[in-house]
Amino acid sequence: MFDLLLRGGNVVNAGGAARADVAIEGGRIAALLAPGESAVARDEIDVAGCDLLPGLVDAHVHLRDPGLTHKEDFQSGTRSAAVGGVTTLLDMPTDEPWTWNAGQLRDKMQLAAGRLHTDVGFQVVVRRDLAGLRELRELAPVSFELFTADVPEAFLHDTLDGMDRAMRALAPLDVLIGVSPGDESILAGETRRNAGRAGGVCEFQASRPPLAESAGIARAVLAAAATGARIHIRQTNSALGIATWRRLRDMADASIETTPQCLLFAKDSYERLGANLKASPPLREQEDLVAMREALRAGAIDIVATDHAPHSPAEKAASYANFADIPGGMPGVQTLLATMLHFVDQGDIALKDLVRMCSANPAARFGLGGRKGAIRPGHDADILILDPSKRTVVHNEDQLSRAGYTPFDGLDVPWRLLRVLLRGREIFGAGGVAEARGGAVVTAGPTSAHADR
The missing domain is CATH 3.20.20.140 (Metal-dependent hydrolases)
Known part of the structure; x- marks a missing residue:
């Protein structure tokens, strides 16, 4: 049994996009399943019509x-x-x-x-x-x-x-x-x-x-x-x-x-x-x-x-x-x-x-x-859920940095960020930022020879 299933989303990686259901277990992506494929999880989220991106680094x-x-x-x-x-x-x-x-x-x-x-x-x-x-x-x-x-x-x-x-x-x-x-x-x-x-x-x-x-x-x-x-x-x-x-x-x-x-x-x-x-x-x-x-x-x-x-x-x-x-x-x-x-x-x-x-x-x-950096089995389940049918307008008053402003005030873009998962746990959603601070210090492993161009 998986911990969480994201059902019906469009998974976007650096190599391209494909419809898939994302299974999460133990904070990591356990599998990418064919849309609608039979699977059991403790919790499911319907993300039909949404784009799923790996968390930004x-x-x-x-x-x-x-x-x-x-x-x-x-x-x-x-x-x-x-x-x-x-x-x-x-x-x-x-x-x-x-x-x-x-x-x-x-x-x-x-x-x-x-x-x-x-x-x-x-x-x-x-x-x-x-x-x-x-x-x-x-x-x-x-x-x-x-x-x-x-x-x-x-x-x-x-x-x-x-x-x-x-x-x-x-x-x-x-x-x-x-x-x-x-x-x-x-x-x-x-x-x-x-x-x-x-x-x-x-x-x-x-x-x-x-x-x-x-x-x-x-x-x-x-x-x-x-x-x-x-x-x-x-x-x-x-x-x-x-x-x-x-x-x-x-x-x-x-x-x-x-x-x-x-x-x-x-x-x-x-x-x-x-x-x-x-x-x-x-x-x-x-x-x-x-x-x-x-x-x-x-x-x-x-x-x-x-x-x-x-x-x-x-x-x-x-x-x-x-x-x-x-x-x-x-x-x-x-x-x-x-x-x-x-x-x-x-x-x-x-x-x-x-x-x-x-x-x-x-x-x-x-x-x-x-x-990090991909929605792929074995990676941390750091996932952004975006609704392409909505738009986002950047405003100074919404900024949480102590600087209190953004130089991009007024920028109007397509897509709206609905949820952010960090290792499978929601850190941002309809209720705002989760109070629990579940972030961790990460350290370097092997680096790639060249960036993907």
């Missing part, structure tokens, strides 16, 4: 816990994610303190226990002196992060030599290396040239131009090719950056991500949303936005993540002498599904592509394949 999230919990914490961030259909969050290491050693990672894992509405995997930062790597590896974080610009010196890998040295140390550990592409020399040069002057949006853009992004991508791919390291390139959003990626990506075991905001907003959006859109990389020109949407349609983007990085409303609303001084980042986990459904509605992608970029690829790439 957001590979780039800042939950701000510990140390910055006035912005967000494990409970508020994962609650927001559950409402949006993100069942697994991969948390970045830039909290307070930055997570760079085994003791800090153990503390973070213990702090999260019992406070999660969704599953969470942790990412760690690599120090410039490469301290503590083997001890960290024993705890199986989902990635080791290299930052190339705009971070404290202890964590700055701003030369090709430094990146090569770090990758040579990490490659034998069989880990995924996240690289945030940039160029510290350009940032430093612009800062010197503008010393003493108030800087606006244009100055902020000039300090972090497409040239810096593309140079960071090139250095990362070349270093990975030379060392045999597996890399994942963080948020790209420029025509030059994506062109560089397309030229070089086959040289190494590499994948790349972008974000919904980089696919929906250009520089002129600052006029309307101002501080609420301030983040790094800065928004680009309209031609960059066009290039990014074309790359999305062409399958050149492996993963779409959110870079969920909330700040308190007071922090965003304060007055700053320079645009660059505004705290960078915006909320995103609650709206990842809605923004991706917008691209489906626009004809840029299909539902299976949404699953590929937001479930299957991040799960496989970050060591969660076989557990």
Whole structure:
């Protein structure tokens, strides 16, 4: 006897869609049955006419816990994610303190226990002196992060030599290396040239131009090719950056991500949303936005993540002498599904592509394949139930993040998320978010050689 049967749904995986009844037992998918096939379960849900998607895996999230919990914490961030259909969050290491050693990672894992509405995997930062790597590896974080610009010196890998040295140390550990592409020399040069002057949006853009992004991508791919390291390139959003990626990506075991905001907003959006859109990389020109949407349609983007990085409303609303001084980042986990459904509605992608970029690829790439990212026997029963006959409108007042807003306010998309299951248990439904916090800390297993393109 199964624990639960989902009857009559259209199961959507990265490879395509098919009608099937989904049998769940012990928190995992036990079988995909022919529609109407005889089976017995303790409970059944009629999902006739609904699309069933695997829970989304957001590979780039800042939950701000510990140390910055006035912005967000494990409970508020994962609650927001559950409402949006993100069942697994991969948390970045830039909290307070930055997570760079085994003791800090153990503390973070213990702090999260019992406070999660969704599953969470942790990412760690690599120090410039490469301290503590083997001890960290024993705890199986989902990635080791290299930052190339705009971070404290202890964590700055701003030369090709430094990146090569770090990758040579990490490659034998069989880990995924996240690289945030940039160029510290350009940032430093612009800062010197503008010393003493108030800087606006244009100055902020000039300090972090497409040239810096593309140079960071090139250095990362070349270093990975030379060392045999597996890399994942963080948020790209420029025509030059994506062109560089397309030229070089086959040289190494590499994948790349972008974000919904980089696919929906250009520089002129600052006029309307101002501080609420301030983040790094800065928004680009309209031609960059066009290039990014074309790359999305062409399958050149492996993963779409959110870079969920909330700040308190007071922090965003304060007055700053320079645009660059505004705290960078915006909320995103609650709206990842809605923004991706917008691209489906626009004809840029299909539902299976949404699953590929937001479930299957991040799960496989970050060591969660076989557990997350697909509705398939043996996988965790993390399932989204969507009604294609209804629509969803994104509103600021519905957001559960402590940021208290969304840059996508007013977005109207087809489909409505009816239920979210995490390992077969409902964490979101008609009654809202379940009070029970059944999320768990997940750790990395083997990662796939390449993202599914």
